[in-house]
Amino acid sequence: xxxxxxxxxxxxxxxxxxxxxxxxxxxxxxxxxxxxxxxxxxxxxxxxxxxxxxxxxxxxxxxxxxxxxxxxxxxxxxxxxxxxxxxxxxxxxxxxxxxxxxxxxxxxxxxxxxxxxxxxxxxxxxxxxxxxxxxxxxxxxxxxxxxxxxxxxx
Amino acid sequence: xxxxxxxxxxxxxxxxxxxxxxxxxxxxxxxxxxxxxxxxxxxxxxxxxxxxxxxxxxxxxxxxxxxxxxxxxxxxxxxxxxxxxxxxxxxxxxxxxxxxxxxxxxx
Numbered sequence: 697x698x699x700x701x702x703x704x705x706x707x708x709x710x711x712x713x714x715x716x717x718x719x720x721x722x723x724x725x726x727x728x729x730x731x732x733x734x735x736x737x738x739x740x741x742x743x744x745x746x747x748x749x750x751x752x753x754x755x756x757x758x759x760x761x762x763x764x765x766x767x768x769x770x771x772x773x774x775x776x777x778x779x780x781x782x783x784x785x786x787x788x789x790x791x792x793x794x795x796x797x798x799x800x801x802x803x804x805x806x807x808x809x810x811x812x813x814x815x816x817x818x819x820x821x822x823x824x825x826x827x828x829x830x831x832x833x834x835x836x837x838x839x840x841x842x843x844x845x846x847x848x849x850x
Numbered sequence: 851x852x853x854x855x856x857x858x859x860x861x862x863x864x865x866x867x868x869x870x871x872x873x874x875x876x877x878x879x880x881x882x883x884x885x886x887x888x889x890x891x892x893x894x895x896x897x898x899x900x901x902x903x904x905x906x907x908x909x910x911x912x913x914x915x916x917x918x919x920x921x922x923x924x925x926x927x928x929x930x931x932x933x934x935x936x937x938x939x940x941x942x943x944x945x946x947x948x949x950x951x952x953x954x955x956x957x
Binding site for chain 1: 864867868870871872874875876920931932935936939940942943944945946947949950951953
């Protein structure tokens, strides 16, 4: 199967780029990033705060199956609807420095769009450590739990 | 021994993930690591043993003290750790796409 999501992370560089094309108009792609209710569903996190504006900020929280909570937050530096979000991203209570993220939303056709996320870390070591942290499991487990809860509500 | 499977089992545990995070930027003794958890000291030792066995952590003996640190050799193969990261984002984006494809009908 063709890889829809690409990650470019060169050896020895303190940054990386994630790209993905969506079968969605750019406005809907952007909305998925700016409406808490939707963001919670696909990110598998709880949204504690989301201020979509220049000088705004956000805070997310993930809970693993044992009830351990992990929080993330950041400041929004630039917010241009349907085009661009520049923000910082930080894991709370963890020994990692903040990272800088440039999210660019691009219209390809009326029904397709492209997202490019350029993330810059403080150092090569910082990038490699963050990438190796096993967040996937925790997040997926939290997501599965959400799905279970949602199924019970139906 | 299937080392790869063991690594994933090792990091599936929240306490072991927390230990890896603690050690991400520093070297620590077992005692200093245990002080960060409510869990009994022998339990933390067991977690350290598992993480060391699957080579995620390495030990350095300094006098009578054993220091634990992230095993840099194991951690440095970029291509290997990029793939789980890519898959995590691919899963998320697939969900995003599925949710938003239904969005106009909902509202």
